Amino acid sequence: MKNGLLIFSGAFATLALSWAGVVLTANNQLGSLTQYKDPVDDALYPAPLTGLANQGRLVYQDLGCVSCHTQQVRRAGFGSDIERKWGKHQSVARDYIQEMTVLIGSSRFGPDLRNVGSRIPDADYFYKLLYNPQTKFAGAPLAHGMPAYPFLFETRPVGSVQSSHKAIKTTADGKEIVPTARAQALVAYLLSLKDSYEYPEAKPFVATEKKEGGH
Amino acid sequence: MSSDKNNSVEQSGASDDSIQQVHDKLQHTKPEKAVGYSAFPLVLLGVMCTLVFFGSIYLVHYSAHFDATIYNERQKPRSGAAEIITVTPAQLGKKVYAQICVACHQATGQGIPGVFPPLAGSEWAVGSEERIILIVLHGVNGKITVSGKDYDNAMASLGSSLKDDQIANVLTYVRQEWGNNAPAVSPETVAKIRAETASRTSPWTAAELLRIGK
Amino acid sequence: MARDRAEQQEIDASAKWPVLVFFGSALLWLIIGGALQLAASIQLHTPAFLADCEWFTHGRIAPAAQNALVYGWGMNAGFAFALWLMARLSAAALRSAGWLMVAAVFWNLGVFLGLAGILGGYSTSYELLEMPSFASLLLLGSYLMIGVWAVTTFSVRNTEKVYASQWYILGAAFWFPWLFLVARLMLSTSPVNGVVQSIVNVWYVNGLLNLWFVPLALAAAYYFLPKILGKPIYDYYVAVIGFWWFAICSACSAGSRLIGGPVPAWVATLGSAASMLVIAAVVIIGVNLLGTLCGNFAKAQKSTTLRFIILSIVGFMLAAALNFALSVRSFAEMAQFTFIPELRDWLLLYACFSTAMFGAAYFFLPRVTGKVWRAPVLISTHYAATALGVLALTVGLVVAGWKQGHLLNLSDVNFATITNEITPWLTYRSVALMLLSIGHLAFLINFVWIACPCCSPCTTAATIKNPPEMEAHQA
Numbered sequence: 042m043k044n045g046l047l048i049f050s051g052a053f054a055t056l057a058l059s060w061a062g063v064v065l066t067a068n069n070q071l072g073s074l075t076q077y078k079d080p081v082d083d084a085l086y087p088a089p090l091t092g093l094a095n096q097g098r099l100v101y102q103d104l105g106c107v108s109c110h111t112q113q114v115r116r117a118g119f120g121s122d123i124e125r126k127w128g129k130h131q132s133v134a135r136d137y138i139q140e141m142t143v144l145i146g147s148s149r150f151g152p153d154l155r156n157v158g159s160r161i162p163d164a165d166y167f168y169k170l171l172y173n174p175q176t177k178f179a180g181a182p183l184a185h186g187m188p189a190y191p192f193l194f195e196t197r198p199v200g201s202v203q204s205s206h207k208a209i210k211t212t213a214d215g216k217e218i219v220p221t222a223r224a225q226a227l228v229a230y231l232l233s234l235k236d237s238y239e240y241p242e243a244k245p246f247v248a249t250e251k252k253e254g255g256h
Numbered sequence: 257m258s259s260d261k262n263n264s265v266e267q268s269g270a271s272d273d274s275i276q277q278v279h280d281k282l283q284h285t286k287p288e289k290a291v292g293y294s295a296f297p298l299v300l301l302g303v304m305c306t307l308v309f310f311g312s313i314y315l316v317h318y319s320a321h322f323d324a325t326i327y328n329e330r331q332k333p334r335s336g337a338a339e340i341i342t343v344t345p346a347q348l349g350k351k352v353y354a355q356i357c358v359a360c361h362q363a364t365g366q367g368i369p370g371v372f373p374p375l376a377g378s379e380w381a382v383g384s385e386e387r388i389i390l391i392v393l394h395g396v397n398g399k400i401t402v403s404g405k406d407y408d409n410a411m412a413s414l415g416s417s418l419k420d421d422q423i424a425n426v427l428t429y430v431r432q433e434w435g436n437n438a439p440a441v442s443p444e445t446v447a448k449i450r451a452e453t454a455s456r457t458s459p460w461t462a463a464e465l466l467r468i469g470k
Numbered sequence: 471m472a473r474d475r476a477e478q479q480e481i482d483a484s485a486k487w488p489v490l491v492f493f494g495s496a497l498l499w500l501i502i503g504g505a506l507q508l509a510a511s512i513q514l515h516t517p518a519f520l521a522d523c524e525w526f527t528h529g530r531i532a533p534a535a536q537n538a539l540v541y542g543w544g545m546n547a548g549f550a551f552a553l554w555l556m557a558r559l560s561a562a563a564l565r566s567a568g569w570l571m572v573a574a575v576f577w578n579l580g581v582f583l584g585l586a587g588i589l590g591g592y593s594t595s596y597e598l599l600e601m602p603s604f605a606s607l608l609l610l611g612s613y614l615m616i617g618v619w620a621v622t623t624f625s626v627r628n629t630e631k632v633y634a635s636q637w638y639i640l641g642a643a644f645w646f647p648w649l650f651l652v653a654r655l656m657l658s659t660s661p662v663n664g665v666v667q668s669i670v671n672v673w674y675v676n677g678l679l680n681l682w683f684v685p686l687a688l689a690a691a692y693y694f695l696p697k698i699l700g701k702p703i704y705d706y707y708v709a710v711i712g713f714w715w716f717a718i719c720s721a722c723s724a725g726s727r728l729i730g731g732p733v734p735a736w737v738a739t740l741g742s743a744a745s746m747l748v749i750a751a752v753v754i755i756g757v758n759l760l761g762t763l764c765g766n767f768a769k770a771q772k773s774t775t776l777r778f779i780i781l782s783i784v785g786f787m788l789a790a791a792l793n794f795a796l797s798v799r800s801f802a803e804m805a806q807f808t809f810i811p812e813l814r815d816w817l818l819l820y821a822c823f824s825t826a827m828f829g830a831a832y833f834f835l836p837r838v839t840g841k842v843w844r845a846p847v848l849i850s851t852h853y854a855a856t857a858l859g860v861l862a863l864t865v866g867l868v869v870a871g872w873k874q875g876h877l878l879n880l881s882d883v884n885f886a887t888i889t890n891e892i893t894p895w896l897t898y899r900s901v902a903l904m905l906l907s908i909g910h911l912a913f914l915i916n917f918v919w920i921a922c923p924c925c926s927p928c929t930t931a932a933t934i935k936n937p938p939e940m941e942a943h944q945a
Contacts, residue, residue, distance in 0.1 A: 067737060
């Protein structure tokens with residue numbers, strides 16, 4: 042291979058082939074997926090994230106939660122995601138079309154969060170978790186390996202009459218710990234994580250013929 | 257080459273120029289062996305062919321024809337037209353019922369005793385379809401006997417807020433739910449009756465309704 | 471031969487300042503990135519470490535460490551090596567070195583701003599593309615200056631023949647900016663819809679590791695083996711097939727990172743099929759490199775550079791094996807979200823690429839600076855720490871990942887149990903990372919001595935002997 046031009050063309054073709062084959066084809070198939078209209082109740086799924094939950098997504102991104110948590114439920118029979126009640130059905134491409142930044146993640150140091158809003162519909166739990174995951178609940182810490190996020194909360198003296206209804210706890214010396222706007226947004230986002238609709242493509246496939254060998 | 261342990265600089269074994277010259281010659285000619293021939297090219301060819309063969313089989317077998325809606329690699333793509341999801345009129349009627357009728361007649365169709373008549377097991381529901389279409393279109397007032405019990409209440413007219421097919425669907429639902437078994441109501445019938453009674457503005461009474469229809 | 475020597479000296483002298491600036495900044499980022507990586511590793515088994523400070527929360531430090539090591543250490547070291555080697559093999563001096571140093575400054579500025587952005591909370595959350603847009607513009611701009619220089623050096627070459635290392639460097643020089651630009655356009659500038667973002671992301675990560683870092687490591691191996699041993703590459707006539715086969719197949723193997731994910735089945739299948747096909751290229755490269763070593767192992771063991779290159783080849787093979795395993799669905803089902811894919815990426819970045827760069831540096835730094843290494847004992851320390859650290863981390867992460875994956879797939883095992891099971895291995899991993907850092911510090915000390923003008927004594931021309939001509943036949 043003497044010719045620089047030959048190497049250049051070959052290298053260009055290699056990358057172009059991989060881009061066209063992998064990225065472009067996928068984009069053609071999935072890039073313009075639209076919401077699915079349920080034939081019975083005429084509603085469109087998935088619904089977009091709104092308001093506080095959308096801001097919470099930005100907090101999720103900025104704190105880098107994606108480095109330890111995934112947001113993808115694998116199908117029944119492939120791993121134990123469905124058995125662990127992390128979702129009722131597998132995640133498909135349509136579940137993510139309303140998300141500005143798709144955060145499916147690649148590491149499960151912590152549990153999958155795709156349906157955490159339907160699994161734990163309790164804002165108080167999340168506040169306690171974020172403030173100090175080592176808080177004991179029924180004898181065990183809420184989350185074993187997770188870092189704390191005390192900077193998402195502010196400690197301030199209790200107001201003149203009573204402590205704020207948002208306070209997650211009051212300390213012994215008359216101060217209360219209140220979630221900041223970022224914490225509230227993040228919790229709203231977490232509570233919004235529910236993939237409740239099962240699209241036709243997400244229905245599990247039951248093999249009728251005998252199982253082939255192979256992978 | 258002197259040992260590197262005590263020497264602090266690496267010595268070269270060949271000049272750059274000779275590396276390029278020698279390798280350029282080697283690129284175009286296979287090395288000569290003293291005896292026989294090298295098996296490597298054949299082995300390599302064999303390895304490459306085997307991998308391409310198995311790789312292609314794997315690709316064809318598990319890619320579901322590059323279908324965009326198949327997420328399980330063992331699933332075969334559907335041949336022919338896509339599956340049409342059919343929705344029955346009763347299912348659509350159930351939606352209407354849940355939005356409008358359930359407040360009084362309840363989800364169980366039992367109504368509230370003494371206040372709102374039941375629809376489950378009601379002779380009105382499974383009887384003349386003309387009567388119930390008129391009830392939904394214009395409402396009904398005053399005393400009415402349903403399943404042997406008396407009721408005296410007012411039901412609003414829904415003819416302006418529901419379309420013909422919605423009325424047909426909800427009546428079909430009512431006539432086939434909770435053990436009721438009566439023929440479905442078609443939107444054409446509703447349209448016909450609506451046109452015939454277009455001038456009616458006030459709700460019906462039970463007596464008037466019993467005189468109409470069979 | 472005297473003419474040859476002078477030419478080489480001229481080339482090396484012309485490359486001195488760009489190489490020193492790039493490599494020096496690379497080492498700086500290696501130390502900084504290594505420290506961030508160590509902190510992130512410690513946080514996994516001791517979550518309270520640095521948790522109070524928002525800037526150092528785990529979700530920010532972990533990507534910051536990765537970006538520092540990839541763009542700070544990896545790219546800078548790659549630039550230093552590629553520029554020097556391209557100049558050598560083109561027998562053309564590096565001209566206008568000043569521009570390269572300007573590019574170096576902007577590159578490092580870009581990395582610094584990018585890291586500040588990540589730690590400050592402006593991460594984009596895309597793996598290895600977390601740097602905010604302003605930083606990546608700087609990076610792309612500087613790269614164009616540097617890449618153009620490598621290519622123009624090649625195009626004004628004084629040699630007729632083009633050697634394997636040059637193919638790999640040219641390939642890498644071309645592939646990176648396109649990967650980076652297209653990925654950033656499709657993710658940040660004009661984001662694609664839904665899961666296509668994830669597909670673009672894995673395409674980029676796979677491309678960066680297999681089409682930039684591995685080619686540079688292979689360029690080093692293909693050059694230093696014949697250079698130091700004085701013997702040609704074994705069965706060199708298949709090297710060109712290996713190059714193209716590796717490039718094409720590994721470029722298409724990105725999809726295997728999304729097995730089981732919310733993408734149609736064909737995406738993952740295509741990636742897995744390509745990962746299978748890559749084996750042929752790995753066989754070819756293995757035959758080339760290991761075949762050359764065969765019979766010359768004793769000689770290779772005496773050479774610092776080749777000891778590191780051998781580590782690099784081992785790292786490459788391990789990574790290829792792990793990549794193949796991970797493309798098999800049944801293995802991926804268990805190993806997918808554990809440390810094992812992380813290990814595969816680390817093997818490519820560190821065990822394959824970084825070791826090759828260390829080996830290369832031990833060869834070219836004395837030649838560009840005209841000095842000798844002051845402390846051979848630090849060289850041995852560096853090598854021992856690297857070899858032990860790579861072994862320890864590989865074994866540790868495979869075991870931890872296996873346990874983690876096995877337990878993750880048992881639905882009745884809760885996360886507390888899983889975390890308890892793998893915590894000892896995570897501690898062990900932090901220790902291994904510390905060991906690697908000791909090696910880096912040893913290297914840094916030697917580097918400062920050799921680079922600093924007032925420190926080491928100058929070498930005389932006699933210390934670096936004239937290389938003999940290579941014999942054409944193979945032993």
